[in-house]
Amino acid sequence: MKENAKKFELPFHVVKRSTIPVWKSMLFRVIAVVAALLLCSILSLLMIDANPFKFIVTMFDGAFGSSRRIWKFAKDACVLLCIALAITPAFKMRFWNIGAEGQTLIGALAAVAVVIHGKGLPNWLLLVLMFLAAILVGAVWGGIPAVFKAIWGTNETLFTLMMNYVATGLVSYYLLLWTPSGSSVLGRLDQGHLPILGHEYLLLILLVLLLTAAVYVYQKYTKQGYEISVVGESENTANYIGINVKKVIIRTMLISGAICGFAGFLIVGALDHSVAVTSVGGMGFTAIMVSWLAKFNPLIMIGTSAFITFLDQGAAQVTSTFNVDSAFPDMVVGIVLFFIIGCEFFIHYQLKFKTREEAAIPAPIKSEKSESEGGNA
C-alpha cells in the first residue's frame, strides 16, 4: 500500500476557490443543464425514438403550450416554492429538515379535519380555523425534532425523515375513520374553499409570491434572520456573541413547520379540497433541491422551482406525446439534478494542473501548526 500510494498520482490537484465571478458560476450551471438535457434527449432518442430537437420542443410545449398548461405550471411551481420557502430558514441554519413532506401533509390533514368537524360554520370562519390549525400542527411537527436537536443533539435528518412516515400513518388512519365504506378515499369537500380570484389558481399564486417576499425580508432584514445566518455559519460565534442557539433552532423550526402547514392549508383550501397520503407527492423532498440550488435565496428559488416544475411537466408531455411510461419525468429530473449537483464542485473548487516539476512533489499536507503564519512584521 505504501508503494501504491506513491506511484498513483493525478496530473492535477484540487484547490478550493476563494472567489468566482457570478457570470462564471452561472455559466457552469447553464453548461450543466444543457449537458443534462442533451443526455436526456439522447436517452429519449434511444428509448423512444424521438429526435433531440423534438424532445426539447415537446418539453416546452408541455410546460407553456397553452394557457391551461401555463396556469398549471404556475400553480405547481408555486406549491413547490411554498414548501421550499418553508425549509429554507432551517437549511440556512444548517438544520437538515427533510421532514417537509410530513409537515405539509399533517398541515393538510389538520385543515381537512377542521372542515369535517366544523360542518355548518360559515366559510370564512372555517377558512380561518383551517389556516390556524394547519400552521399550528405543522409547527408542532417541525418543532418536535428541533426540541430534541436543541437539547440533546438528536440527529435531525433521521428524526425529520421518520416524522414523515408517522404523518403518513396518521393520514391513513383518519382517512379510514372518515370514510365509512373503508375505501380511504376522501371525496371532494364542499366547504372550506378559498375564494376564487379571477382564475382558479390566481389567489394561491399571489399568496405564495407574497410569502416569498416575506421570507426574503425575514432572512435578510430581520434580527431573527440575521441570527439564523450566524448560527448556520458558526455555532461558536453565535454562543460567543450571546445568541441563544437552542432558542434559535427551536424558533426557526417552528416557523419552518408552520410554513409547511400553510402549504398544506393551500393544498386543501385552494387545490385538492381533500387529503390523501399522496397529497404532497414527494414535493417535500423536491423542495430541498429547489432551496439548495438557489443557495437558500427565496428570490432565486422562484427560478429554481419554476425550472424543476418545467422539467417535470415538460417530461410528462414527452411521455404522453411519445407514449412512453409515466416514470420518464422522474428520470429526467434525476439526471438533470445529478449534473447540477456535480457542477457545484467546479464552482467551489478548481483543478490546478501540475507542471512537470510540481508533479514530482506531492501537494503538502497542511500541518496543524503552520509557523508560516507566525511571520512577524
Place this chain on the structure above:
Amino acid sequence: MMLLDYILTSVAIGMTFLLGCTGEILTEKAGHLNLGIPGIMCIGGASGCLALKACYDLPGFLAVIIAIIAAILGGALMGAIYSFLTVTLKANQNVTGLAMTTFGVGVTKYVMNGMAINATRNYLYALKYFRAPFASADTGLKYWGIMMYLAIGIALASAYVLTRTRVGLHLRAVGENPATADAVGINVTAYKYGATCIGSAVAALGGLYYIMDYMGSMEAYKTIEALGWLSVALVIFTLWRPQISIIGSIIFGLLYLAGTRIPTLLGINLGMSATPLLQMLPYLVTIVVLIITSIGKKRENQPPASLGLSYFREER
C-alpha cells in the same frame, strides 16, 4: 399456527430490511449518509428482473445467479454515481441521496412498467427457484428462499469484517476521523468508494429479494421505496451494527405486519382503522431509539463522527 405463520412471514419481510440496512451501515461507516438507498433498492429489483426476463430460457438456478449478479451490478453502479458526486465532487450528501432516490424510483418504474406490457415470458417464472427450498410450503415458510440465507450471511460477514479485520478497522477510522486516517496512510477515497459501492450492491439485493421472493408479483416494485426508508431507519435502531440488525430486521418485520396480523391473531376486531396506527410502529420505535441514544451519549452508539461531511485534505 397463525402465530407461527405471522412469525415466519415477519422474518421473511425482515430480510428486505436487513439487506437494505446492512448496505446502508457499510456506507455510513465510511461517513456517507446515503439517502439514495430506497432508489438503489428499486434499481436492484429492476436490474435483477430485467436479467431474469433475458434468462427465460436458461436453467433456473443459472437465471437466479445471473439475476443476483445483475442486481449487485445495478446497485454498485448507483453507488458509484453517488460516490463520484459526494466523494470526488464533494456534493452535499443529503441532496445527492434524495436525487438518487428520485432517479432510481423513476428508472425502476419505467423498466418494470415496460416489462409488464409484454407480460408473457416475464420474470415471475423464477419465483420457485428463489423460494427454494420451501417454495411449496403453505405457510410463511415459503418465503424462506435462498436469498434469505444470503442476507443473513452478508450481515454476519459485514459484522465480522467491521469488527475483526484490518479493513474494517480502517473503514471505521475513515468514517470517524478521515483526517487521521489520511495521516496514517489509509486511502480515504478508495475506502469511501469501496464501502459505498459494496453497500449499495447489498442494498440492491434487498429490492430483488422483495420482488422475487417475498412478494412475487408484478406490482411489488411500487412499495420498495417505503421499505427502503424503513431500512434507513433500521440502521439507527440497530446502532450501526450488522449483527444486531438481524434481530432488528425481524422486529421491524413483526411491527410491519402487526397491523394486518395482530387483530386476526387475537381474534378481536380493532376496526380497520387501527392498521395504519400499527404500521407507524417501526417509525415511532426508531424515533424513540434515536432519542434515547442521543440522550445516553454513549460514544459507541452514536452515528459515525464524520457522517454527512465531505473530506477535503487541504481544508483545516
Place this chain on the structure above:
Amino acid sequence: MNKQIAIEMKGVTKTFGSVIANKNVDLEVYRGEILAVLGENGCGKTTLMNMIAGIYYPDAGSIFIDGKEASIHSPADAFSYGIGMIHQHFKLVDLFTAAENIILGNHSGEKYNISKVSAEVRAIADRYGFHIDPDKKIYDMSVSEKQTVEIIKVLYRGADILILDEPSAVLTPQETDRLFDVLRKMREDGKSIIIITHKLHEVLSISDRVAVLRKGEHIGTVNTAETTAEALTEMMVGRKVELNIDRPAPENVQDRLIVKNLSMTNLDGIKVLDNISFTARSGEILGIAGIAGSGQRELLESIAGLNPLDCGEIVFNRPKKNLPVSFYHKSLADVKALAAEGKFHYEDGSAVDFTGKTNAEIRALVNAGKVLFNEDDVMNLRDKTPLQIREVGVRLSFVPEDRLGMGLVGNMDIVDNMMLRSYRKGSSVFVDRKKPSDLADRIVKELEVATPNTHTAVRRLSGGNVQKVLVGREIAAAPVVLMAAYPVRGLDINSSYTIYNLLTEQKKNGVAVVFVGEDLDVLLELCDRIMVICAGKITGIVDGRTVTKEEVGLLMTKTDSDVKKEA
C-alpha cells in the same frame, strides 16, 4: 558518546509565499542523543522538523539519513527511514482503543489480531516504562495518555528517530518528568530523540545538545553541559531592534480592571492559569509577554466571561460619580433609558427627568456637561455574562487562532460582520444596516482595508485586512478596556504600525489597553508596563521603558523552582 550521525541537514531552505520559514539550515543529529531545538514562536522550529517528517518538502538543500541522501515526500517515506514525529495535535480516532489506533494504517501482511497487538504494545510500554492500557478507548484518556499512544504508535512502527513537538505543552510537571524518564531510556536504547521546545529548564534538564533557531536561521548548536540559561536566552532573542514606535507618557491613570487570584483549569484538566493577579489601568498599555500557550488566550477569554474559572475575582472599576455623561460611550437612546431609571442627576443634585424634552434639548444638556452620573461602575465581572461584560465596555479584540471562528463570520460581508455584536440594539424586528454600513465604509477608508467593497465576504480578505476589520470594529465600539491578542500577527510592517497607532490612540483616550504580543521588540517600545507570564503564572510585571530584552526573555522561560526561590 558514540558519535554516529543519524540525520544531517545541509543548506535546507523553505519559504511559504514571501515568508522565509527556514534559511540555509545545517544541522546534525546523532544516534543515542537527545537534541533540543530551541527558539521563539515563529522561528521555524516546527517547519524544519516537518521537513524531516515528510510533511513539507524543502525548497533547497538536502537531508542525509545515515550518510545517504534521502528524499522524504510523505510521512510514509519518513517512516521507511525510521523517522516518526509526534505532533502537538494528536491524530487519533477517539472511538478506538489505544491498540487499534497504534496499528491503524499499518499494512503489513500479518493477520489482524488485536490481542497480539495489545501484547506487543504492553511489551514496548514495559521496555521504556510507559503506563498504558492498550484496550482503553481514546475518549476515556487524559492528554498525557493520548501522547503516550502517539509515541508508542511511532515506536511500534519501528522508528528509531523520534521528533516530539513541544511535548510538555499539554502535560503537568509530574507527567513531564515521567515522559523525560521514558525519553532517557530510549536514548540508552540507541534512539535519536529531537524535542522541539521553548522551555529553557526542560532543555537544560533533558538534552545532550541544543540547536537554537532565530527567525528561520540556525544560530548555533551547543553542548547542554557547557551552556547556561542566560547564554541560551541571548541566542534565542538576539539583539534589540529599534522600531521607533510612538509612546506618549500615560495620563490620568486610574485602576480600571483589577484581577485578583485568578485560576483556571481547562477541559483537559490542566491548570492553565495559576493565581494571576494584576491591574490594568486607564491611559496605559499593559503588555503581556510570554511564550505562546502560556495562558494568554485563556486569561483574555476569562476576563471576557468566556471561560469558567476555578477561583478569583475580576473587578471592573470605573469612577463616574458626579462626572458628566457623554455621548462617547452612550447613544441618545441609552442616555434616555438610563435617565428614566434615575441614574443621573444635575449639578444641583436634583434628579434628571427628560420627559417632555426634545432630543435636541437632551443633546444640548448632555453636551454642556450638565448631566452627571449618580454612581460609580464597580462590579465583579465574574458574575456577568459575556454580553453584560461587553456592554460595560470590556472588549476582547481577537484571538488569531480563531480569527474567522469567533470574532468574525467568514461567509458574511464586512457590513454584516460590523453588526455582529450590535445588531440587537433597538426594539425593531428589523436589523439596521445603515450604521454598520457607515462604520464599514469608515474602517475600510481609515485603516486602508484592501477590499473591492464593503459587501465582500470577510473570508476573501487577506489575513491582515481581516485583522483591520476586527480591530476597527472593536475600537469603534468605544471600549473602556480593550484587550488585543496578537493583533499584528501575519500583518505587513505598515499595517502593523497602523495597529500600534490605533492602540496608542485608544490609550490617549483613556482606555485601558491590554496587548498580548509575541515580538519582544514591539512590546518593549509600545507598552508602558509589561506583565510576563510563563506556564500560567505571572513571573514578573516590569516597566516597559527601562526593562531590557534579555530580562523579559528570562522571565518568559523562568522555571517553577526559580519562582519559588524568589518567593
